[in-house]
Amino acid sequence: MLSRIPIHTRAVLMSVLAALLACFVLMPRGEAQESAVVVHLWHAYGESEGHGLEAAVRGFEQTRPDVDVVVTAIPFGAYASKLEVAIPSGHGPDAFIDAHDRLATYVQAHVIAPFGALPSETLADFAAPQVEALQWDSQNYGVPLNAKSLVLFVNRSLGDPDVFTTLESFEAWHRDGIVPLAWEVESTYGSAALFHAYGAHFLDAEGHYALNSPEGAEALQHLSLLPQGGTVPEESSGELVRNLFRSGHALAAVSGPWLAPDLTEIDFAVRPLPHVEAANGAPLVPFATIEAFFLSARGSESGRGNEAQRSEALRALGLYLASTEGARTRLNEGGHIVATRSAWSEASPAWQRACRDAAADALPMPTHPNMSRVFGPTDRAIRKVLRGEMDAETALTEARHRFDDETRALPEERSPTFAFVFVSSLLALIVFALAKQVSSPEQRIAIKRSMPAYAWVLHAFVIVLVLVVFPLFVGAITSFYAGHGRDLHYVGTANYEDILSARGGSLFASGSFYVVLGVTVLWTVVNVVLHVGIGVLLALLLSRPLLHFKTAYRVLLVLPWAVPSYVTALAWRGMFHRQFGAVNAILALFNVEPVSWFAQFSTAFTANVTTNVWLGFPFMMVVTLGALTSIPKDLYEAAEVDGATPFEQFRFITMPMLAPALLPAVLMGAVWTFNMFNVVFLVSAGEPDGTTEILVSEAYRWAFTRGQQTGYAAAYAVLIFGLLFLFSRWSLPKRAKATHPTKAAT
Numbered sequence: 001m002l003s004r005i006p007i008h009t010r011a012v013l014m015s016v017l018a019a020l021l022a023c024f025v026l027m028p029r030g031e032a033q034e035s036a037v038v039v040h041l042w043h044a045y046g047e048s049e050g051h052g053l054e055a056a057v058r059g060f061e062q063t064r065p066d067v068d069v070v071v072t073a074i075p076f077g078a079y080a081s082k083l084e085v086a087i088p089s090g091h092g093p094d095a096f097i098d099a100h101d102r103l104a105t106y107v108q109a110h111v112i113a114p115f116g117a118l119p120s121e122t123l124a125d126f127a128a129p130q131v132e133a134l135q136w137d138s139q140n141y142g143v144p145l146n147a148k149s150l151v152l153f154v155n156r157s158l159g160d161p162d163v164f165t166t167l168e169s170f171e172a173w174h175r176d177g178i179v180p181l182a183w184e185v186e187s188t189y190g191s192a193a194l195f196h197a198y199g200a201h202f203l204d205a206e207g208h209y210a211l212n213s214p215e216g217a218e219a220l221q222h223l224s225l226l227p228q229g230g231t232v233p234e235e236s237s238g239e240l241v242r243n244l245f246r247s248g249h250a251l252a253a254v255s256g257p258w259l260a261p262d263l264t265e266i267d268f269a270v271r272p273l274p275h276v277e278a279a280n281g282a283p284l285v286p287f288a289t290i291e292a293f294f295l296s297a298r299g300s301e302s303g304r305g306n307e308a309q310r311s312e313a314l315r316a317l318g319l320y321l322a323s324t325e326g327a328r329t330r331l332n333e334g335g336h337i338v339a340t341r342s343a344w345s346e347a348s349p350a351w352q353r354a355c356r357d358a359a360a361d362a363l364p365m366p367t368h369p370n371m372s373r374v375f376g377p378t379d380r381a382i383r384k385v386l387r388g389e390m391d392a393e394t395a396l397t398e399a400r401h402r403f404d405d406e407t408r409a410l411p412e413e414r415s416p417t418f419a420f421v422f423v424s425s426l427l428a429l430i431v432f433a434l435a436k437q438v439s440s441p442e443q444r445i446a447i448k449r450s451m452p453a454y455a456w457v458l459h460a461f462v463i464v465l466v467l468v469v470f471p472l473f474v475g476a477i478t479s480f481y482a483g484h485g486r487d488l489h490y491v492g493t494a495n496y497e498d499i500l501s502a503r504g505g506s507l508f509a510s511g512s513f514y515v516v517l518g519v520t521v522l523w524t525v526v527n528v529v530l531h532v533g534i535g536v537l538l539a540l541l542l543s544r545p546l547l548h549f550k551t552a553y554r555v556l557l558v559l560p561w562a563v564p565s566y567v568t569a570l571a572w573r574g575m576f577h578r579q580f581g582a583v584n585a586i587l588a589l590f591n592v593e594p595v596s597w598f599a600q601f602s603t604a605f606t607a608n609v610t611t612n613v614w615l616g617f618p619f620m621m622v623v624t625l626g627a628l629t630s631i632p633k634d635l636y637e638a639a640e641v642d643g644a645t646p647f648e649q650f651r652f653i654t655m656p657m658l659a660p661a662l663l664p665a666v667l668m669g670a671v672w673t674f675n676m677f678n679v680v681f682l683v684s685a686g687e688p689d690g691t692t693e694i695l696v697s698e699a700y701r702w703a704f705t706r707g708q709q710t711g712y713a714a715a716y717a718v719l720i721f722g723l724l725f726l727f728s729r730w731s732l733p734k735r736a737k738a739t740h741p742t743k744a745a746t
Helices: 007-026 030-035 047-063 076-086 100-108 128-132 167-171 188-197 214-228 238-246 257-262 307-322 324-334 350-361 369-373 375-386 392-406 417-438 441-478 494-500 513-542 550-562 565-575 582-589 601-628 633-641 646-674 677-684 695-704 710-739 741-745
Strands: 037-043 067-073 095-099 142-149 151-155 179-182 250-255 268-271 287-296 481-484 487-490
Touching (some): 037 047, 037 307, 047 067, 047 307, 047 324, 067 307, 076 095, 076 100, 095 100, 100 369, 128 142, 142 307, 142 324, 151 350, 179 238, 188 214, 214 375, 214 392, 250 257, 257 350, 268 350, 287 307, 369 375, 369 392, 441 710, 513 601, 513 695, 550 601, 565 582, 565 601, 565 677, 601 646, 633 646, 646 710, 677 695, 695 710
Parallel strands (some): 037 095, 179 250
Antiparallel strands (some): 095 287, 151 268
16 A cells, blocks of 8 residues: 555655654653753863763752753863853853853953852852952852862882972983973973962063063073973973873973873872972962853853743852862862862872862962963963073063063944945945846846756855855954954954054064965965975876886875874874974984974974975875876877887876866865965974964964954955965966867967
């Protein structure tokens, strides 16, 4: 019987049955589930700490059966940006856990709402600085959960932890193949403890850069001596610190509690950071980070459940996570360094108690919005001094100028009247031109005949419109606004004026649009030439008829293209490390001195190009291999009869026949390379001093690391789009000539 039913009728019946089944499965069961309040909690913890948080949340749900908590882990690197985008638009979590130092930024971005006063019994369980760190403009915004800071990890098998109480004791310790102290001194966060020991401050009371002081210069000068004397590794990073200590190649490491889960095979002890005899015996004082439970500012717009009931449930959740029971679960199950004092006991692991004590003596990071803008200029100053390019005082003065430039007043708001009139007139002209064209009888007939074809491509048109055209349009509109995050105001062409005028400075100063554009063009030309040259050469070798194992060679040569670019970029960055990199190890076999690859523009640019060529030549090789198969063999036979040499055959037969396939590939490769963000960002990170930045990475800096100047970054993006559009239009005649050589000659 079923087979007699028409196929389209059967399809409709199956769709109806599937819909009914879905409704049945998704239908709420019982009154308890209908009345349950669903709240969404975001965090950026790793696996171990995330497990502890999940256990605490399950404990809360047992005490509150009417509340269902959905916990979502977000990658740490994208956490803040996701919150600042999702919450104001009403699509973010109801609550989230984050560090206290972003408090002022979140308040200004309308991301968080006040939590309200904490109960007196809860307040008594926290240290006063931890509570004060979560207050802004006389309001409390969160509940302290954890307190973290840098501590000293010591490998017991290499030394007695109680002996190394001063920084100078590490400077005096030496053993072949062992680093005395693995410490990320090239980062501002890692080296802040030494600046504090010398009495330097990062910001003054008004939020201005204050590190360019005699105390700051003295601390930076001492910092530069550590890698020179071999006390700390050169070009240190968080990953290098972790790997050195975990593998037993470092006596001690300066890191945070997040290092402990990786030390399964190391007998280690945790101590407070050592004192500095050169700073009158003052201790190294790191920054303390208070992780807190925050309420979303726009959570009520998500429409999930009864708002009053949900607000009460969120407050109860935050207080439970900070309570003795909830904190003890997080401490025992996830290794959290909890801020709740009553959760601790003598049975707690010694290393966790040591981390707790160190965080109590640390300095809470300032919550001023300008604090996040201190890191970039200071990182550059530290690297310049460590590499011997500049003395400490000059480097910090330059950092102050960079800070002032990045925090200078935004352009004043302008009236949008002229822009509105101009855009309206332009749209009216476009509509008039289209209406005039459509009014033609021939055009109407042509459109009517094309309607079936339009129906076939409609879905593709809509997808391109939504995913490509609309974002470009929004970006172009944003470029006429200035502000931080979502607080934007109309400024007309001020962003373009600032970019093209180098923000009032020298047009060819480091970091100006024209210098970065020159580096970008050089980067693109060098890479594309090498991509094409190496790709064509390898394709010609692989196409030789007498070559054996062609398939194996092709698979091996295509592998660099198959591996994700960010994985390859990180691997090559490690290989270019001065002290532990494979490249310098190979050079040492030929008695070549180690090269600081990221200390000079030439070597850093070479490192970037080497990485990108490794990623890009397989594409050109594959395109060339495909094009070679289409060249008739009788052309080469005729050329041999005429006495043509192999070079002449390549010049007059191979290259002209390859051009139609290669030119589109070259155009795509040029566009990809022009915007190759991953390699520049992950390999050289713009070093030295931002000289290897390209336009797309410079736009990223303004959007995410220099105060989130969204409009300014959007103007960069529009300029990049315009340059690529002009390049593609300029290349069209050349592509046409290559595709139709006869017509071009005519």
